[in-house]
Amino acid sequence: MIEQPKHDARERENPDPHEKNRPIPRLVLIVVLGVxxxxxxxxxxxxxxxAPELGDHRTLATLQGKPAGAGVVADGAQVYSANCVACHQATGAGLPGVFPPLAGSEWAxxxxxxxxxxxxxxIAGKLTVKDVAYNGQMPAFKDKLSDAEIAAVLSYVRSNFGNGSGKISADIVKAEREAGKDRKDPWNGDEDLNKLKQ
Incomplete structure (x- = not known):
């Protein structure tokens, strides 16, 4: 009798490989367990x-990101780095045509x-800084920063980047926050801020 050719694909396949009695090598298991x-x-x-003197002396409140409250001295440079540096840059020079400089800014x-x-x-709308017009938006920080933090960051800006203005106290920030507590909208650039200057 003549053997018929295999037409079924399953009959032509080799058996699948399997581990049988070749598990993970013992040497590999020993190394993994040792590590x-x-x-x-x-x-x-x-x-x-x-030793505690090796630490950076930050308090638990600082590590948890809690705002500085009354009687707490805020670090203006740290507040600036966390909230302002992305737009106004580490040098306070801003980005030409996009974000205004704080160095020599008549507003700061x-x-x-x-x-x-x-x-x-x-601020929203056109703002002129050092005779250059900027048309962007600056966020409000009244809900993000405490009075002490706003005073600290403004004092930092006004005494750095070649600026030589005086410090701002948390009491002034508190008074202005109270005076503008009903304000919902940002200042309309030059138009509103020029009135505020008077």
Whole structure:
């Protein structure tokens, strides 16, 4: 009798490979278990009472991002780095044509209530800084920063970047916050801020 050719594809396939009695090599298991035992031992035996003088002296409130309250001195440079540097840059020079400079800015160096109100309520629309017009938007920080933080960051801006204006106290910020508590909209650039200067 003549053998018929195999037409079924399943009959032509080789059997699937399988592990049978060739599991993961013991040497690999020993190495993995050894590394795991070392890691657990390292964690358990590592000294956890490092000398406090090696730390950076930040308080728990700072680490948790809680705003500085009354009687707490805020770090103006830190507030600037966290909230302002992306637009106004680390040098205070801003981005030409996009974000105005704080270095030599007539708005930052104006009477105390002007920069305080700018930070509290923000700006929308055309703003002229050092004879260059900017048409953008600055966010309001009244709900984000405390009085102490606004005073600290404004004092930082007014005494850095070549600026030489005086410090702003948290009491001034508190008074301006109270005076503008009903204000919902940002200042309309030059138009509103020129009136505020008077």
């Amino acid at each position: 795991l035992a070392w890691a657990v031992g390292y964690i358990v035996l590592t000294q956890r009472d490092d 160096l104006a009477a105390d209530k002007v920069p305080v109100n700018i930070l509290l309520h923000g």
